[in-house]
Amino acid sequence: MSARILDGRDIARDIRAETSLRVADLAASAGVVPHLVVILVGENPASRVYVENKARACAQVGIKSTLVRLDVGISAQELICEIERLNRSPDVHGILVQLPLPPHHDIQAVLRTISIHKDVDGFHLYNVGGLVVGKTIFSPCTPYGVMRMLDHAAIPVEGRNVTIVGASNIVGKPMALMMMAREATVSVCHAKTRDLAQYTILADILIVAAGVPKLIGAQMVRTGAAVIDVGINRDPQGKLQGDVDFDAVRTKASCITPVPGGVGPMTVTMLLVNTVSAAERIAANATMHSLRRSDLKADLSVQLG
Ligand SMILES: Nc1nc2c(c(=O)[nH]1)N[C@@H](CN(C=O)c1ccc(C(=O)N[C@@H](CCC(=O)O)C(=O)O)cc1)CN2
Numbered sequence: 534m535s536a537r538i539l540d541g542r543d544i545a546r547d548i549r550a551e552t553s554l555r556v557a558d559l560a561a562s563a564g565v566v567p568h569l570v571v572i573l574v575g576e577n578p579a580s581r582v583y584v585e586n587k588a589r590a591c592a593q594v595g596i597k598s599t600l601v602r603l604d605v606g607i608s609a610q611e612l613i614c615e616i617e618r619l620n621r622s623p624d625v626h627g628i629l630v631q632l633p634l635p636p637h638h639d640i641q642a643v644l645r646t647i648s649i650h651k652d653v654d655g656f657h658l659y660n661v662g663g664l665v666v667g668k669t670i671f672s673p674c675t676p677y678g679v680m681r682m683l684d685h686a687a688i689p690v691e692g693r694n695v696t697i698v699g700a701s702n703i704v705g706k707p708m709a710l711m712m713m714a715r716e717a718t719v720s721v722c723h724a725k726t727r728d729l730a731q732y733t734i735l736a737d738i739l740i741v742a743a744g745v746p747k748l749i750g751a752q753m754v755r756t757g758a759a760v761i762d763v764g765i766n767r768d769p770q771g772k773l774q775g776d777v778d779f780d781a782v783r784t785k786a787s788c789i790t791p792v793p794g795g796v797g798p799m800t801v802t803m804l805l806v807n808t809v810s811a812a813e814r815i816a817a818n819a820t821m822h823s824l825r826r827s828d829l830k831a832d833l834s835v836q837l838g
């Protein structure tokens with residue numbers, strides 16, 4: 534068997550084209566241009582590349598983006614004040630803080646400061662907790678991107694065995710909740726899980742986000758499984774590698790995502806989708822308020838004669 538390659542760049546291109554149309558509609562109907570603000574604290578070289586990529590992707594679909602660069606030594610209070618300023622700004626629809634943050638910051642406290650209506654990364658406690666009861670405003674971009682890839686490839690989720698390797702707050706845990714919401718049978722493992730293969734071999738859909746290069750070999754994969762590799766690891770030569778031994782596993786899986794070019798491009802694309810959704814919600818809310826105000830004025834003038 535040679536697996537079908539799930540090309541994240543190709544799927545992302547289709548979703549970005551739809552997103553551009555939504556941006557144009559919003560400009561035509563409400564005169565609003567979605568605006569994403571990305572906060573980068575310090576000089577982490579990988580983070581700098583990621584935020585540049587986000588800005589480029591925004592420009593491609595007509596989203597305005599602003600990069601706020603803050604000094605590595607900025608205090609927690611100053612960072613929180615900056616986020617509060619952006620929360621209040623009516624011109625800003627999406628806010629994200631690029632992770633990781635320098636170690637003196639309490640990441641959860643910072644993420645909790647972002648308005649839930651502008652939390653386009655989906656990392657605020659409300660949006661994370663909302664996944665438990667199916668009430669999020671925004672879903673975190675990487676697991677959301679994985680869902681869209683599976684749907685695009687018409688891979689059914691309901692009733693399937695899904696094994697997730699890696700239980701991080703931004704990928705593994707929300708992925709598990711999203712899969713449960715779709716009635717999959719979910720196992721969550723760690724790179725250190727004793728006899729990991731015992732769980733991975735059961736998976737109809739295997740999602741790996743453990744940060745360990747080539748953790749998953751062919752013998753750990755069920756014949757015909759869909760294998761989604763979320764790992765991004767660099768070898769000593771700087772070459773990018775996933776958590777799955779791609780060449781070996783592709784002979785056994787029915788479909789597989791490559792690294793690079795699989796889940797990564799979907800992460801950025803879902804950020805664009807969330808940003809446009811944020812702008813649409815804020816614009817709809819503003820329209821509703823102005824309609825309510827004009828209703829009130831009309832009621833008052835009737836009452837006052
Ligand atoms: N605030 C956030 N911080 C971080 C997130 C996030 O979603 N929100 N995720 C990662 C970094 N990240 C986005 O920020 C990210 C990383 C990698 C890719 C990607 O497209 N990778 C490419 C390869 C790129 C390369 O050559 O280096 C791929 O897999 O094809 C997208 C987004 C941590 N921080």
Ligand SMILES: [Mg+2]
Nearest residue numbers: 543544546547
């Ligand atoms: Mg296509």
